[in-house]
Amino acid sequence: MTAPELVLTPSEMRQADLEAITRGIPGIELMRRAGRAVADSAEKLVSGGGRIVIVAGPGQNGGDGFVAAAVLVERGYRVSLGFLGTLNRLTGDAAEAARDWMGEVGPAEDAPFQEADLIIDALFGTGLSRNLDGAARHAVDRMNGSGCPILAVDLPSGIDGDTGEVRGIAVKAASTVTFAARKPCHLLMPGRAFSGPVEVADIGIGREILAAKGGSLFANNPALWLHVLPKPGLSSHKYERGHTLVASGGATRTGAARLAARAALRIGSGLVTVASPPEAIGVNAAHLTAIMLKGCDGPEGLHAILQDTRLNALVLGPALGVHAGTRAMVAVAVQARRSLVLDADALTSFEGLASEFHGAFRHAPTVLTPHDGEFNRLFKGHPDMIDPESKIEKARRAAAYTGAVVLLKGADTVIAAPDGRAAINENGTPYLATAGSGDTLCGLIAGLMAQNVSAFEAACAGAWIHAEAGASFGPGLIAEDLAELVPGVLRGLLK
Numbered sequence: 001m002t003a004p005e006l007v008l009t010p011s012e013m014r015q016a017d018l019e020a021i022t023r024g025i026p027g028i029e030l031m032r033r034a035g036r037a038v039a040d041s042a043e044k045l046v047s048g049g050g051r052i053v054i055v056a057g058p059g060q061n062g063g064d065g066f067v068a069a070a071v072l073v074e075r076g077y078r079v080s081l082g083f084l085g086t087l088n089r090l091t092g093d094a095a096e097a098a099r100d101w102m103g104e105v106g107p108a109e110d111a112p113f114q115e116a117d118l119i120i121d122a123l124f125g126t127g128l129s130r131n132l133d134g135a136a137r138h139a140v141d142r143m144n145g146s147g148c149p150i151l152a153v154d155l156p157s158g159i160d161g162d163t164g165e166v167r168g169i170a171v172k173a174a175s176t177v178t179f180a181a182r183k184p185c186h187l188l189m190p191g192r193a194f195s196g197p198v199e200v201a202d203i204g205i206g207r208e209i210l211a212a213k214g215g216s217l218f219a220n221n222p223a224l225w226l227h228v229l230p231k232p233g234l235s236s237h238k239y240e241r242g243h244t245l246v247a248s249g250g251a252t253r254t255g256a257a258r259l260a261a262r263a264a265l266r267i268g269s270g271l272v273t274v275a276s277p278p279e280a281i282g283v284n285a286a287h288l289t290a291i292m293l294k295g296c297d298g299p300e301g302l303h304a305i306l307q308d309t310r311l312n313a314l315v316l317g318p319a320l321g322v323h324a325g326t327r328a329m330v331a332v333a334v335q336a337r338r339s340l341v342l343d344a345d346a347l348t349s350f351e352g353l354a355s356e357f358h359g360a361f362r363h364a365p366t367v368l369t370p371h372d373g374e375f376n377r378l379f380k381g382h383p384d385m386i387d388p389e390s391k392i393e394k395a396r397r398a399a400a401y402t403g404a405v406v407l408l409k410g411a412d413t414v415i416a417a418p419d420g421r422a423a424i425n426e427n428g429t430p431y432l433a434t435a436g437s438g439d440t441l442c443g444l445i446a447g448l449m450a451q452n453v454s455a456f457e458a459a460c461a462g463a464w465i466h467a468e469a470g471a472s473f474g475p476g477l478i479a480e481d482l483a484e485l486v487p488g489v490l491r492g493l494l495k
């Protein structure tokens, strides 16, 4: 079984580096391996004898650049090196790497970018501490304007390693080579777009060190949850595969619930029922076949339906309406202690009332699936939730506060559990930005929870399968397509 991919923050990576050094790999050796890996990557991009301009910065990222420069000259490339800062202020391993460089050193901002076949960006890595300005800004501006492909060392300079945000200006890399593990900025937007394809070079820091210093942040891919993805046994019957209930909106707002219900059925929930307000029964009935239908008059109706204990997973929110009635339905669902997915109106009905969610979901598996707007509305008046620059931190804090798994949607969906685990999803497509796409996601997650997948894994698997389904279709995707694409994705996973 493949191990889940660990993602390390810059500070965790520094600790991992130090641990590797303590265990006997000298820092300069780590840097030499890193620099060689950069040279190896460059070699794949430029044929022998080509012209490479390396821009080295004042820290250890610059040190990697000096090592790569020396290796590439040895391999027959024509290398120019531009440096940012004062050479004799270089410290540590970078100073040693610079001493090994026999070529000339010019100012970074004046480097001959126009003549290069490849630019290697070794200005700043995980040690970026403020916005770029002055000569650094000018150098990045010239690199980006040169039209020449850029290979970023560790991460594109100007991108914040923790958040993926641009600190003033950032290198737009054609590709990136990083060391030991990807950093959050390689998966979070906009950093992911600035990084291009990211190669992870092994510089000898073992997984046990990475897991000890990191270990709570993952790339969301099947290695994280494939082992719990349900597969019916030979003698399974439908009641063993769970029963999902999806609450429908009123007569003119029923489609969202049906999208979620269809997705729950496609992901394998044995039975799915739409709970419909009496006035919407006709319209729901006209559109449902395998999915069952039950009348449900507000919170009391929901309470009555939930007396059937076989209903083990519940979706509340899509098109339910923003009002006190929706809040009351959420209260009924929480009290019933079923697996629960809350989305859309079930979150917006609590605008500015997040304190009602404080610890509310500790007693049953719950997933909240806000997009940024819903998140900010819910946590209005809670700057500690809204202010963190990192999307990971936002989701983690909200999860710890509510006791639910929080899936913060977007191009870089982040899923966080109350215990601190978090995963970043990266296999989506902008074609998922279409009406009803989020409703489908709720149904996938609830359908997995109905089959006893725990909340974090259900949210991660749901987000990945949803994104994979969307990406497999591409242009022209509408929400109705998504559930129908799920079987193809499942076939690939369960083969």
Ligand SMILES: NC(=O)C1=CN([C@@H]2O[C@H](COP(=O)(O)OP(=O)(O)OC[C@H]3O[C@@H](n4cnc5c(N)ncnc54)[C@H](OP(=O)(O)O)[C@@H]3O)[C@@H](O)[C@H]2O)[C@@H](O)CC1
Pocket: 014, 017, 018, 027, 030, 031, 032, 034, 057, 058, 059, 060, 061, 062, 063, 064, 123, 124, 125, 126, 127, 128, 129, 130, 131, 132, 133, 136, 153, 154, 155, 179
């Ligand atoms: N540790 C290891 O064993 C290994 C580490 N490795 C490599 O080390 C890299 C991390 O190195 P690092 O910590 O030295 O940070 P780095 O990114 O070079 O920048 C710090 C320098 O930039 C400066 N500076 C910051 N922001 C600035 C700004 N806006 N504008 C201008 N200056 C700014 C800052 O100055 P200061 O803030 O101190 O004034 C400092 O001088 C990592 O990404 C990887 O490539 C690999 O070799 C593998 C082994």
Ligand SMILES: Nc1ncnc2c1ncn2[C@@H]1O[C@H](COP(=O)(O)OP(=O)(O)O)[C@@H](O)[C@H]1O
Pocket: 344, 371, 409, 410, 411, 412, 413, 428, 429, 430, 431, 432, 433, 434, 435, 436, 437, 438, 439, 440, 441, 466
């Ligand atoms: N640019 C994008 N790249 C990848 N996924 C996206 C992008 N934009 C939106 N999505 C995904 O599409 C879904 C949209 O959900 P949501 O905003 O709730 O839509 P709706 O309310 O219309 O159902 C989410 O899963 C989100 O992560």
Ligand SMILES: [K+]
Pocket: 061, 121, 122, 123, 124, 125, 152, 153, 154, 155, 156, 157
């Ligand atoms: K860099």
